[in-house]
Amino acid sequence: MLRIFSRLRPPRCSLSGSLNLAPVFTTRAPIRTNSPSPFCAPFSSSRKRKGSDEERDVGKEKDDVVPGVFVFGNDPQSPPRLFVVQPRLRPDSILDLKLSEALNLTKSLEEPRGGFFREDLTPKQIPSHLVVQNPIARSSKSHADTYFGPGTVENIKTHLKALESEDHIDAVFVNATLSGIQQRNLEISWGKPVLDRVGLIIEIFNFHAETKEAKLQSELAALMYKRSRLVRVRGSQGRLTFGINGEAEVVSGRGRGSGGRGFISGAGETELQLQRRRIQERRNHLLVQIDEVRRTRALQRSARRRHGGSNGHGLATVAVVGYTNAGKSTLVSALSNSDLYSDDRLFATVDPRLRSVILPSGIKTLLSDTVGFISDLPVQLVEAFHATLEEVVEADLLLHVLDSSAPNVLEQRSSVLEVLQKIGVSEEKIQNMVEVWNKIDLLITRDEALVEGEEERIMNRLEDLKEEKEAKLKEEDGILSNFQESVRSKQMAVVDLTERDLSSDLLQNEGLDLDDNQRTHYSDVRRLAMFNAHCEQEVANRIETSAITGIGLKELLSLISEKLSAQTLVEKKSYEPFSRKWRPSHNLEFDRAAEQ
Numbered sequence: 001m002l003r004i005f006s007r008l009r010p011p012r013c014s015l016s017g018s019l020n021l022a023p024v025f026t027t028r029a030p031i032r033t034n035s036p037s038p039f040c041a042p043f044s045s046s047r048k049r050k051g052s053d054e055e056r057d058v059g060k061e062k063d064d065v066v067p068g069v070f071v072f073g074n075d076p077q078s079p080p081r082l083f084v085v086q087p088r089l090r091p092d093s094i095l096d097l098k099l100s101e102a103l104n105l106t107k108s109l110e111e112p113r114g115g116f117f118r119e120d121l122t123p124k125q126i127p128s129h130l131v132v133q134n135p136i137a138r139s140s141k142s143h144a145d146t147y148f149g150p151g152t153v154e155n156i157k158t159h160l161k162a163l164e165s166e167d168h169i170d171a172v173f174v175n176a177t178l179s180g181i182q183q184r185n186l187e188i189s190w191g192k193p194v195l196d197r198v199g200l201i202i203e204i205f206n207f208h209a210e211t212k213e214a215k216l217q218s219e220l221a222a223l224m225y226k227r228s229r230l231v232r233v234r235g236s237q238g239r240l241t242f243g244i245n246g247e248a249e250v251v252s253g254r255g256r257g258s259g260g261r262g263f264i265s266g267a268g269e270t271e272l273q274l275q276r277r278r279i280q281e282r283r284n285h286l287l288v289q290i291d292e293v294r295r296t297r298a299l300q301r302s303a304r305r306r307h308g309g310s311n312g313h314g315l316a317t318v319a320v321v322g323y324t325n326a327g328k329s330t331l332v333s334a335l336s337n338s339d340l341y342s343d344d345r346l347f348a349t350v351d352p353r354l355r356s357v358i359l360p361s362g363i364k365t366l367l368s369d370t371v372g373f374i375s376d377l378p379v380q381l382v383e384a385f386h387a388t389l390e391e392v393v394e395a396d397l398l399l400h401v402l403d404s405s406a407p408n409v410l411e412q413r414s415s416v417l418e419v420l421q422k423i424g425v426s427e428e429k430i431q432n433m434v435e436v437w438n439k440i441d442l443l444i445t446r447d448e449a450l451v452e453g454e455e456e457r458i459m460n461r462l463e464d465l466k467e468e469k470e471a472k473l474k475e476e477d478g479i480l481s482n483f484q485e486s487v488r489s490k491q492m493a494v495v496d497l498t499e500r501d502l503s504s505d506l507l508q509n510e511g512l513d514l515d516d517n518q519r520t521h522y523s524d525v526r527r528l529a530m531f532n533a534h535c536e537q538e539v540a541n542r543i544e545t546s547a548i549t550g551i552g553l554k555e556l557l558s559l560i561s562e563k564l565s566a567q568t569l570v571e572k573k574s575y576e577p578f579s580r581k582w583r584p585s586h587n588l589e590f591d592r593a594a595e596q
């Protein structure tokens with residue numbers, strides 16, 4: 001039966017940049033489709049029936065996703081298949097990392113999740129992919145119309161054709177950021193929907209969202225993204241016109257009569273205007289609902305903070321953040337003895353979850369598992385997921401989970417720090433954050449881990465690793481004390497200087513009257529002292545764990561306990577549950593792109 005479906009499989013997606021947002025055809029009614037019925041005209045709403053019927057339709061429309069806002073419907077029959085195009089990067093190690101991230105993103109969409117898709121795919125099948133010339137490498141600028149040069153576009157088309165002869169490909173994923181025009185032109189050249197990095201991540205969020213909150217937010221992100229993709233195509237003469245897809249055609253009566261009467265009245269809405277209006281209306285509708293979610297969350301947070309504990313005391317929240325796939329959900333499950341959904345795929349968690357844990361001090365605390373981050377996290381997602389990310393901003397303590405086995409762990413670390421700053425986490429919280437270097441079991445070489453019955457050897461190896469780490473820490477301590485020594489000697493030098501040359505008043509004024517030499521010297525000392533304090537804090541805030549084997553979990557709980565009790569958070573500070581009004585920022589760049 002499945003084979004029949006596969007053979008008959010119709011395109012499950014629409015050309016995303018297309019104005020004529022074509023309906024998605026499915027052989028069976030999808031479980032949750034975002035697409036209109038294949039039998040209704042895409043813009044039939046412009047010819048609404050009069051009276052109460054019309055009102056009913058408007059009300060109904062409010063709950064409908066704007067057609068074509070997601071490229072794929074969540075078709076239960078089979079997941080979409082993508083062809084990955086990776087622009088070449090130098091050095092090769094970076095290319096490998098980016099390519100493997102692109103393939104993982106693709107797999108995240110392609111593979112069945114929790115039995116959601118019925119078709120049996122071979123697990124860990126590597127998606128078809130192609131590394132191509134990077135247009136930015138040559139001229140630091142991509143081609144304005146197609147991103148890639150004409151040769152590369154042709155090359156990809158040939159590969160696509162060859163692949164299509166073997167199996168159906170639903171869309172092409174270009175692991176770069178494309179403009180609306182570039183995306184549209186590539187879609188025309190290749191005859192397939194094209195997703196860029198942002199578009200794919202938004203699709204994954206839509207696939208994985210389960211709660212109402214996550215669904216609303218991923219739809220808002222998709223709408224904001226879509227708004228920037230509404231572009232006009234040039235007709236065969238190269239003019240912006242009543243083009244091949246009728247993008248400038250008048251499709252709705254709205255606006256008619258606004259500028260006068262009879263034949264001098266306004267012509268009505270073009271397809272482009274109609275799409276913009278629909279997106280705007282839906283966006284406003286979603287924002288109202290998301291604000292409700294925010295309000296509820298804020299009230300719940302406030303109640304927890306005031307008297308959430310069993311003894312009526314405040315309950316602290318610890319937010320678990322980190323790069324996607326670092327092991328956050330597995331760690332929260334292990335610490336709280338619960339069973340959160342975790343999976344070896346990117347963005348397995350989109351719906352935030354709270355789990356309670358009893359700390360060694362006997363105090364109950366909530367762990368908040370949330371959506372993972374990624375480098376260049378799309379701004380639309382950060383803005384749309386504000387309600388969810390607010391949990392992170394408002395948490396009493398942050399745990400930053402890192403995948404210590406990832407070759408680019410430091411890059412992932414800085415991406416996460418960047419996102420935390422972007423969403424408004426205070427500098428103080430970032431400084432106080434606990435860094436959890438998870439998956440240390442994977443640091444043992446694969447060969448060793450595979451040898452059966454060698455548990456003892458593995459444990460010894462772990463001990464060795466621990467000792468190595470401790471030795472390294474000691475070494476770092478040595479470096480630190482050298483720093484301290486140099487700071488102290490510099491401080492002494494400044495004191496000498498000031499004693500000899502400056503009055504105490506001048507020193508208090510931070511050397512306003514110091515000469516250049518003295519000022520440089522003094523600021524050097526201050527910088528070094530700050531760096532010194534930072535290093536000391538970093539070492540104290542680090543812990544190594546393995547959520548799977550349980551290594552370091554006890555120590556982690558003790559550290560959380562220690563951190564929380566050192567904080568003044570449980571002091572009943574006044575807390576405003578819902579004070580700020582939030583709207584996604586008006587992004588001029590997107591609007592400009594849409595105008596093109």
Ligand SMILES: Nc1nc2c(ncn2[C@@H]2O[C@H](COP(=O)(O)OP(=O)(O)OP(=O)(O)O)[C@@H](O)[C@H]2O)c(=O)[nH]1
Nearest residue numbers: 324325326327328329330342343347348349372547
């Ligand atoms: N070997 C090993 N694997 C781990 C460890 N922690 C998590 N994993 C695995 O890593 C994969 C990702 O784990 P998740 O807990 O889903 O990661 P996450 O950070 O929640 O990921 P997202 O929700 O996608 O952001 C799963 O396959 C886990 O089994 C660990 O300590 N050691």
Ligand SMILES: [Mg+2]
Nearest residue numbers: 328329348349
């Ligand atoms: Mg998770």
